[in-house]
Amino acid sequence: MVTNLESNIDELLSSPGGKLLNELSSLMKKRARIFAIIFTSIFAIGYPLAAEFISWLVSEETGLKPSSYVDVITLHPVELVLLKVRISLFLSIMVTGILFVVEMARLLSKSETFHERLIEADLKFPNPNILALFLIFSSILLMISGSLYAIKYLIPFLLDYLAKDALSAGLSTEWTLTNFSGFISSLLFASALGFQVPVIVYLILKFEIVQRSEFTRYRKHIWFSSVVLGAFLSPPDPLSLVLVAAPMIILFEISLFFHKVFHQ
Known part of the structure; x- marks a missing residue:
């Protein structure tokens, strides 16, 4: 043996x-x-x-x-x-x-x-070819855009809203350093990842994994899936969920629009 x-x-x-x-x-x-x-x-x-x-x-x-x-x-x-x-x-x-x-x-x-x-x-x-380099560049650019969206708009708005909400209930607001940094990092990650939707949609349509007509037919299901994904990626509050999911849905619709314009 x-x-x-x-x-x-x-x-x-x-x-x-x-x-x-x-x-x-x-x-x-x-x-x-x-x-x-x-x-x-x-x-x-x-x-x-x-x-x-x-x-x-x-x-x-x-x-x-x-x-x-x-x-x-x-x-x-x-x-x-x-x-x-x-x-x-x-x-x-x-x-x-x-x-x-x-x-x-x-x-x-x-x-x-x-x-x-x-x-x-x-x-x-x-x-490496021109398409691959373009996709890598686009992915990096979208990741930076998502991070800037989170830092400039999403995170300040949410933190201010949550703090004022606690203040209106007569509560003093104290956040632990770990939770504060974790909240910010999770929103940064969610936004950077969510902004990759155009690249994902392009690759799916490019390699004909799914036809554009199927995307259109199941639009509501995709919107719902974006909300579910936003719930997994964002902190556990409804406002964060909406503000993370909304850009994904908007970018999805923009991607379909540009695909329709350039492939008529």
Whole structure:
């Protein structure tokens, strides 16, 4: 039984897929120390920057915190430290992850074993073209637009409304630092993701996964789905839901309009 297992392992490792895994493993081992240094360096730089970011976030200059009647507080001694660690870790993982993917793609594009495997599977390594670059640029531009919408309009309006609502009920308004930053980050993420609707609609119509007539026929269902998605992405209050879902619906309709204009 042990002999059979060893022979199966040897057979797997000698196969094209096994050779590719071996090659990837050796490449990752060679660069593990470099990525560890990058991760640690970004974390070390990110920790003091996180402190500056939090100070900026709760300051009156940002316009996010209703200044006159809201206090942002910490409930335990290490809450601020843990939040700075979380922000630094997120920044380290994001930057290191992007660099890792780029480096692996670069190394794979030069790997003979990888190209042999692609030929065997009758696949082609994707080459960037104008359409792909345009979609990447559009996606980044829409993500920035969604973030600006959240920072300039959505978040200040919601925070001011919620604070005044509590004040009208005779309540003092104190938000914990973790909940305050979590509320803002969830709305930022929801807006940045929601603004990707035009790219998603374009790709669906481009590759004819769904016809435009079907989008039109099931318009109400798509609107309802946008509201449901907004409920998952936004904080748990009806106003946030509407303000996150509404741009998705508007962008969906604009996407269909432009598709109709340019494909008549």
